[in-house]
């Protein structure tokens with residue numbers, strides 16, 4: 001049995017308000033952490049009181065935060081859409097239909113190409129401090145291509161999401177309701193075994209309220225949890241549908257009215273904000289302050305995908321949340337860790353307290369504030385997924 005003491009942590013963020021300074025981040029200066037042989041935190045507290053362990057590692061005064069929980073990513077695809085991005089930067093608007101470009105490239109790609117691109121992206125996320133990632137299908141849109149996407153994703157995470165209802169593929173353009181029947185029937189049959197969640201892009205140009213409800217209720221009836229791409233490009237029914245159906249998360253939340261905000265505040269549905277999308281589509285950001293003021297639980301995620309936002313960097317999204325959405329550095333860090341965990345209904349990640357997984361990030365900085373204060377700087381020096389990299 002090997003236990004590990006991580007000592008001389010300059011600032012430890014636990015996300016446990018009962019530890020440390022009493023804030024939501026549960027911060028402790030001059031702290032230490034003990035990890036048991038299973039990769040679970042067994043103790044967190046002041047360095048001076050740390051119990052003995054088999055192995056002692058020195059954090060050298062660095063800041064330690066929980067590993068980022070990226071609760072929204074589309075990582076199974078082929079090709080890129082750099083030309084679309086260039087056109088957008090010259091004034092073209094983002095449109096949902098661009099998804100079909102990636103669908104064509106993904107269908108044409110052999111399994112090995114998709115697997116290699118996925119592995120590269122997961123490694124990229126990990127290097128930047130993400131220790132839990134949700135991965136969606138949604139660029140296959142056939143029974144075969146959606147189920148192979150989810151089977152590939154399952155090799156990397158348990159947080160897999162069936163997004164057959166991303167857009168209506170071209171072969172169903174004349175009969176979208178037949179596509180909804182396919183998604184809720186044979187496609188769900190094939191994909192359900194590989195998925196924890198079901199998602200739908202509820203938006204003009206994708207799926208309307210009735211279609212989204214049909215998709216989500218079919219998934220719920222199979223035992224999947226619900227999540228919704230909601231109110232991204234304009235006002236719409238997505239957020240209220242998510243709340244009504246008990247979805248774990250309503251994602252994007254860019255165009256909300258008062259009823260949407262009240263519905264989120266009265267529900268257990270997390271509002272997951274994806275500011276990398278507004279950055280990459282040059283669009284107005286969601287009103288994070290309004291959601292926080294209403295008491296809504298807010299998460300931050302990357303939405304890493306080849307169309308609307310091709311970043312895998314949670315530190316970048318934290319910097320955007322602070323600079324562009326006026327979240328405090330503390331709110332942004334919480335949203336990228338504990339908020340993401342809430343959006344995935346997980347209590348074992350997103351915090352560093354006894355009983356949680358020892359998923360953590362060492363920053364080459366005295367404080368997490370530097371994640372926003374030093375944007376674009378690679379501050380993540382070590383990432384533990386349950387244990388130090390060297391002992392895995």
Ligand code: NIG
Pocket residue numbers: 096098099102201229232277303305306307308309
């Ligand atoms: O979350 N909104 C729908 N899906 C993605 C975009 C996918 C794409 O453009 O390829 C999103 O932004």
Ligand code: FE
Pocket residue numbers: 072074229303305
């Ligand atoms: Fe998305």
